[in-house]
Amino acid sequence: MLIRISCVFVVCLASYLTNARQFPNDFMFGAGTAAYQIEGGWNEDGRGPCIWDIFVEQRNLSDAKVACDSYHKWQEDVENAKNLGLDTYRFSISWSRILPNGTLNIINQKGIDYYLNLIKALKVAGIEPIITLYHWDLPQYLHLQGGFLNPQLVDYFEDFARLCYQQFGQYVQYWLTINELFQVCYVGYAAGSSAPGLYLEGDGVYQCSYVLLLMHARAYRVYDEEFRNKYNGQVGIVINSEWREPASDSTEDLEAQEQALQFSIGWWANPIFLGNWPQIMIDRIANRSKLEGFTRSRLPEFTEEEINYINGTHDFFAFNTYGTQIVSYQEEDPISYPSYIFDRGVNTSDDILHYALGIRREINFINDRYKPKAILITENGVSQDDQSLEDTERIDFLNSFLNNILDAILLDNVNVISYNVWSLMDNYEWGNYDSNMGIIQVDFSSPNRTRTWKKSASWYQNLATTKTLDPIKSF
Numbered sequence: 365m366l367i368r369i370s371c372v373f374v375v376c377l378a379s380y381l382t383n384a385r386q387f388p389n390d391f392m393f394g395a396g397t398a399a400y401q402i403e404g405g406w407n408e409d410g411r412g413p414c415i416w417d418i419f420v421e422q423r424n425l426s427d428a429k430v431a432c433d434s435y436h437k438w439q440e441d442v443e444n445a446k447n448l449g450l451d452t453y454r455f456s457i458s459w460s461r462i463l464p465n466g467t468l469n470i471i472n473q474k475g476i477d478y479y480l481n482l483i484k485a486l487k488v489a490g491i492e493p494i495i496t497l498y499h500w501d502l503p504q505y506l507h508l509q510g511g512f513l514n515p516q517l518v519d520y521f522e523d524f525a526r527l528c529y530q531q532f533g534q535y536v537q538y539w540l541t542i543n544e545l546f547q548v549c550y551v552g553y554a555a556g557s558s559a560p561g562l563y564l565e566g567d568g569v570y571q572c573s574y575v576l577l578l579m580h581a582r583a584y585r586v587y588d589e590e591f592r593n594k595y596n597g598q599v600g601i602v603i604n605s606e607w608r609e610p611a612s613d614s615t616e617d618l619e620a621q622e623q624a625l626q627f628s629i630g631w632w633a634n635p636i637f638l639g640n641w642p643q644i645m646i647d648r649i650a651n652r653s654k655l656e657g658f659t660r661s662r663l664p665e666f667t668e669e670e671i672n673y674i675n676g677t678h679d680f681f682a683f684n685t686y687g688t689q690i691v692s693y694q695e696e697d698p699i700s701y702p703s704y705i706f707d708r709g710v711n712t713s714d715d716i717l718h719y720a721l722g723i724r725r726e727i728n729f730i731n732d733r734y735k736p737k738a739i740l741i742t743e744n745g746v747s748q749d750d751q752s753l754e755d756t757e758r759i760d761f762l763n764s765f766l767n768n769i770l771d772a773i774l775l776d777n778v779n780v781i782s783y784n785v786w787s788l789m790d791n792y793e794w795g796n797y798d799s800n801m802g803i804i805q806v807d808f809s810s811p812n813r814t815r816t817w818k819k820s821a822s823w824y825q826n827l828a829t830t831k832t833l834d835p836i837k838s839f
């Protein structure tokens with residue numbers, strides 16, 4: 365009797381969990397890549413150089429001249445995406461492949477054809493393309509003119525965006541203007557470990573963010589005014605941040621958490637969703653700038669017109685996240701050189717305990733604060749030391765992340781509509797091939813760049829086709 369009852373209980377529990385672990389029918393599962401990380405074909409058919417081509421040479425890093433060779437193997441990639449049962453495939457357009465110098469005076473038809481073929485093949489396979497316009501590969505010619513420090517880039521980006529909407533717009537429902545603003549401006553212009561490799565830690569980094577937000581707004585408004593009626597697609601930007609968990613619930617640590625979130629998510633999301641930079645950034649950077657001897661804040665001030673131009677340029681909130689950090693209060697750093705890190709003024713460290721849980725909190729934070737119409741998770745995944753096909757750890761991680769995302773959907777009623785695992789395949793991780801973040805292995809030692817499904821690919825295929833998740837959370 366007892367055994368029978370517990371069996372019934374187990375069955376009930378299992379079926380309850382099974383039901384509870386079902387994603388909505390229209391939820392979109394996808395996988396992501398970026399042009400520079402997979403295409404190769406670096407000097408073929410008229411492609412112009414981008415800042416990464418130059419940077420890897422300067423720093424003597426592994427190059428991406430062939431990478432996954434997707435410039436030639438795109439049909440196999442589409443085939444894999446189809447066999448995985450993906451609803452979406454997120455990829456980016458190489459600006460210098462279609463505009464070798466970044467500007468409209470030279471249009472490279474072969475580059476346009478490459479993306480047209482890819483997009484059409486995806487549509488035939490029943491896969492919705494999610495296209496990133498800018499994923500870090502600025503045409504070198506535009507960098508020579510100041511890159512993200514030069515507001516003229518806003519005009520050039522407008523031209524590039526319009527060309528893409530004209531050429532591809534009829535097939536595309538989801539456009540992402542710029543990927544990971546923090547990486548573009550902080551890592552590229554302050555930390556110097558990404559192209560173009562500058563160390564403008566307390567000024568260039570903010571000028572970059574100012575130009576970048578205007579670029580995004582311009583590209584959004586061009587779509588809104590010239591293409592939305594025709595194609596009815598949606599446009600947004602991709603913000604990246606780890607979740608910031610307070611070290612304790614003391615007032616100081618909670619304030620530190622808020623400060624950290626404003627300096628990561630708010631930096632970009634406030635101008636777009638609320639209007640203007642976060643007040644705490646305005647105040648802290650103005651204060652420190654003054655004490656450092658500057659006559660004005662190192663954070664550029666938006667005009668009233670610019671605030672209104674940027675505000676509201678979103679159809680959804682797209683974000684990338686890979687984990688959680690603990691944040692705690694720290695004493696004000698003494699005045700020395702200008703620096704984003706001093707401006708931010710909090711102590712952060714990686715957090716294994718809340719690794720996957722953070723994603724649910726981040727979704728809720730974004731939803732409560734910015735009230736987007738929908739949320740797209742455009743990147744999430746894990747790296748792996750080797751290229752092993754038995755990547756059970758990745759499955760555990762993804763399963764944990766996705767269970768937390770599903771909690772946000774089912775328990776917190778947040779409108780998360782899409783998840784794109786990073787990445788469709790192992791690829792070039794900006795200077796090396798060590799991250800192995802793909803659910804499909806790529807053999808970089810073979811001229812064929814042979815693709816082989818890892819265990820996680822079969823797992824993801826099952827998820828994408830059944831929309832059902834194993835309820836175990838490991839992390």
Ligand SMILES: *[C@@H]1O[C@H](CO)[C@@H](O)[C@H](O)[C@H]1NC(C)=O
Nearest residue numbers: 420421422423424425426427
């Ligand atoms: C560049 O890297 C290669 C391989 O790691 C090494 O053999 C070579 O000495 C490096 N060259 C310079 C100039 O650092």
Ligand SMILES: *[C@@H]1O[C@H](CO)[C@@H](O)[C@H](O)[C@H]1NC(C)=O
Nearest residue numbers: 412413464465469470504505
């Ligand atoms: C394109 O850029 C290269 C430098 O990358 C420059 O030498 C060339 O003159 C540019 N061409 C045009 C037409 O602007």
Ligand SMILES: *[C@@H]1O[C@H](CO)[C@@H](O)[C@H](O)[C@H]1NC(C)=O
Nearest residue numbers: 637638639640671672675676
């Ligand atoms: C930004 O737009 C929102 C929504 O339209 C509006 O409520 C808010 O007042 C605007 N912000 C500013 C600073 O104008």
Ligand SMILES: *[C@@H]1O[C@H](CO)[C@@H](O)[C@H](O)[C@H]1NC(C)=O
Nearest residue numbers: 644646647648649650651652
């Ligand atoms: C800015 O400085 C003023 C005066 O020194 C101080 O009262 C205020 O708290 C500071 N604000 C921030 C956000 O640091």
Ligand SMILES: *[C@@H]1O[C@H](CO)[C@@H](O)[C@H](O)[C@H]1NC(C)=O
Nearest residue numbers: 611692693694695711712713
């Ligand atoms: C930052 O936090 C870490 C871990 O919580 C701690 O060990 C360290 O002492 C803190 N550093 C500062 C400057 O507060």
Ligand SMILES: *[C@@H]1O[C@H](CO)[C@@H](O)[C@H](O)[C@H]1NC(C)=O
Nearest residue numbers: 807809810811812813814815
């Ligand atoms: C590369 O692919 C071709 C055609 O599929 C095959 O004949 C060849 O054996 C492969 N070479 C390697 C090194 O895998």
